[in-house]
Amino acid sequence: MRVRVVGAGLAGCEAAWQLARAGIETDLYEMKPVRFSPAHISRNFAELVCSNSFKAERAESAAGLLKEEMRALGSVLLPCAQRCRVPAGGALAVDREAFSAAVTEKIAGDPLIRIHREEVTAVPEDGVAVVATGPLTSDSLAAGIAGLCGEALSFYDAAAPIVTAESLDRGAVFAASRYGRGDDDAYLNCPMDREEYGRFRRELAAAERAPLHGFDAADPKVYEGCMPVEVMAARGEDTLRFGPMKPVGLRDPRTGRRPWAVVQLRRENAEGTLYNLVGFQTNLKFPEQRRVFGMIPGLSHAEFARYGVMHRNTFLNSPRVLSPDFSVRNRPCLFFAGQITGVEGYMESAASGIVAGLNAARRVEGLPPAVPPATTMVGALCRYASAGGEGPFQPMGANFGLLPALEPHIRGKRERYAALSARALQDLENFLRSVGETGGT
Numbered sequence: 347m348r349v350r351v352v353g354a355g356l357a358g359c360e361a362a363w364q365l366a367r368a369g370i371e372t373d374l375y376e377m378k379p380v381r382f383s384p385a386h387i388s389r390n391f392a393e394l395v396c397s398n399s400f401k402a403e404r405a406e407s408a409a410g411l412l413k414e415e416m417r418a419l420g421s422v423l424l425p426c427a428q429r430c431r432v433p434a435g436g437a438l439a440v441d442r443e444a445f446s447a448a449v450t451e452k453i454a455g456d457p458l459i460r461i462h463r464e465e466v467t468a469v470p471e472d473g474v475a476v477v478a479t480g481p482l483t484s485d486s487l488a489a490g491i492a493g494l495c496g497e498a499l500s501f502y503d504a505a506a507p508i509v510t511a512e513s514l515d516r517g518a519v520f521a522a523s524r525y526g527r528g529d530d531d532a533y534l535n536c537p538m539d540r541e542e543y544g545r546f547r548r549e550l551a552a553a554e555r556a557p558l559h560g561f562d563a564a565d566p567k568v569y570e571g572c573m574p575v576e577v578m579a580a581r582g583e584d585t586l587r588f589g590p591m592k593p594v595g596l597r598d599p600r601t602g603r604r605p606w607a608v609v610q611l612r613r614e615n616a617e618g619t620l621y622n623l624v625g626f627q628t629n630l631k632f633p634e635q636r637r638v639f640g641m642i643p644g645l646s647h648a649e650f651a652r653y654g655v656m657h658r659n660t661f662l663n664s665p666r667v668l669s670p671d672f673s674v675r676n677r678p679c680l681f682f683a684g685q686i687t688g689v690e691g692y693m694e695s696a697a698s699g700i701v702a703g704l705n706a707a708r709r710v711e712g713l714p715p716a717v718p719p720a721t722t723m724v725g726a727l728c729r730y731a732s733a734g735g736e737g738p739f740q741p742m743g744a745n746f747g748l749l750p751a752l753e754p755h756i757r758g759k760r761e762r763y764a765a766l767s768a769r770a771l772q773d774l775e776n777f778l779r780s781v782g783e784t785g786g787t
Contacts, residue, residue, distance in 0.1 A: 357684030357699030364703025590625025
């Protein structure tokens with residue numbers, strides 16, 4: 347039996363890879379370059395639309411633990427990311443074009459994966475299939491998903507601008523990672539004193555925004571994790587200083603003191619020719635981005651390789667629809683994966699693709715579902731997507747609050763997180779051993 351995977355983003359590539367690892371012939375459908383979404387520009391797979399960072403690597407962090415678990419589960423993306431990484435302090439960041447090209451080469455080179463460059467406009471109705479079309483699912487397929495699932499939720503997401511390195515005023519910035527972690531050239535820091543910050547915040551809050559089109563334009567829902575910087579600026583005097591412009595862990599070598607506020611620029615590619623404005627997702631009109639962001643020290647003559655944009659995201663009300671293995675409850679041969687399931691973040695999306703692909707393979711082989719334990723970060727995300735939390739369902743990224751508490755309780759946060767990570771990795775090892783004994787990966 348051949349399995350269809352719809353969408354060659356992060357989740358779709360992981361799902362197809364898991365199926366191929368299980369020896370199952372897979373048809374991977376990708377609509378690019380026949381058709382592009384409003385946010386995509388590359389024909390390659392696993393295109394990164396927003397940031398180029400996959401967050402922290404330390405296993406004692408939630409993001410780092412998730413990566414360790416994904417490696418154990420046989421991720422195809424993480425080895426590609428390691429080969430294409432750029433300096434980012436304690437985070438794993440990649441040259442986005444090189445990363446997408448590496449993933450595309452890896453997936454296309456697998457003899458069990460057949461690539462179809464065409465748009466899928468309807469939900470597969472027979473056989474085993476994985477739908478991983480992401481938060482920018484095309485309208486026709488989104489309508490079919492909504493009809494199948496009864497309800498879909500939508501919100502707006504935003505991306506930060508990218509500027510050229512040669513256009514920066516190096517005399518106004520300094521290179522450093524927070525607390526000295528990682529390479530000193532991973533980040534450039536644009537320091538502001540109190541008066542500079544106040545002027546910048548006021549102009550940013552009052553700047554003209556681009557109009558939103560389509561559904562929810564009159565009353566848009568914006569996910570907190572990707573809140574436009576101008577919205578944060580309007581929330582209060584210190585919102586930015588405790589958010590993307592926080593100065594903690596940094597000292598300006600010219601003054602020896604911590605700045606009042608800092609805008610960080612993170613390397614976007616291995617050559618260091620492009621920099622991303624960290625945390626500066628925006629929906630400002632392009633001329634306003636040039637004007638207001640030009641007030642940032644070092645950016646007065648910045649050339650924008652890409653302006654910030656805001657785009658539509660769609661996700662399922664997954665607790666009503668999905669089982670923990672990401673299969674549809676009333677159609678167990680149909681799986682969903684990626685941000686469309688309500689997991690938030692690049693690696694979280696990819697992890698859901700691993701679980702969906704693993705279980706689609708088990709469905710073909712006549713084996714029962716296999717979901718990592720709730721004590722693991724991957725397993726906790728599976729259970730959140732299928733059960734939700736208090737109140738309306740909202741996207742969720744990896745965090746230690748998803749994991750069951752330790753007994754006895756450990757007071758120190760660093761020690762507690764280290765213990766949670768150790769327990770998760772041990773439980774995942776036991777899970778993989780049991781899965782291997784019963785068949786599968």
